[in-house]
Amino acid sequence: ADAIIKRGREALAQYSEQLDKLRKEGHYFSDYATELQERARAEEDPEKQMSLYSELNNLNFTPEKRYCPEYYEVYAQRMKAEEELTKDILSEAEANPSIGYADYVEDCYTSLQDWGDMYNAREQIERVAQLYAEKFPNNNKMKRLGEYIEASKIKVGNKYVDFTAPDMEGKMFCFSEMIKGSRIVVLDLWASWCGPCRSKAMKNIPIYEKYKDKGMCVVSVAREHNNLKDLERAVEKDGYKWPVLVELDDRINLWRQYNAGDSGGSIYVIDPATKKILAINPATEEIETLVKEYCK
8 A cells, every 4th residue: 555655656746846836836726716715714704604615615626717727737737647547556456456455446436436537437446446345345444445335326216324323412313213203304414614505404494394293304414523513503503403413523424325425415305114315415495395295
């Protein structure tokens, strides 16, 4: 693993040095990204500020918009070199499977889930990841990789993944037990720092109030870091009426289990009778339509 890391650093060193130099010289953000950052820093409304920072963070997916032309030119060269290196190492790992490649294969797969197909190697990454998960099932990292591969099956029509997580007081709850007897379930993965997540959640409060006695169940899980202070403030301010569980510092890897990548959150509508997912990130109107149908 160390040899692979060293190999990658050496192959990309020239580009990394150029990027560091450009950053120090002030050639980094695009005009648009700079404006977003300045607006976020000046914004006094916490929710609007979080929304602006979220928009800035999402520019990672479109680096040509995030970076200035000078920086992006070198960045694009680095990405091309990294793409070629990635494909070469994956070919070696596939031809001669060895636990020494395990970390690299896992990193490639999780990067694919979090950031998309940046190396233009989706098929190769998925194939090699499956090979390693099957060949080294007793290795903890490869066992976890197998779980991530299973998570990629989180799609409409497939079954939800059960989990156990604590509430804000530390009491543990099993999701499948919480939703027993319900007709329809909304699983809301969110975060106190994610403005759009909170906005979507608050729109579901009136629906929940209307249908909670007719079979609708909502379970939310907040993805927090370091402590629960921001979460406690958010719950009090937003007025959620349903159970709030916590994913602190990604301890149970719930976002990966639900194929939500590195996002603030995601919403899943579930039929508890069949255990199938009915919708992923639906609009509020779609949620209400489904709830109305199942809670007749």
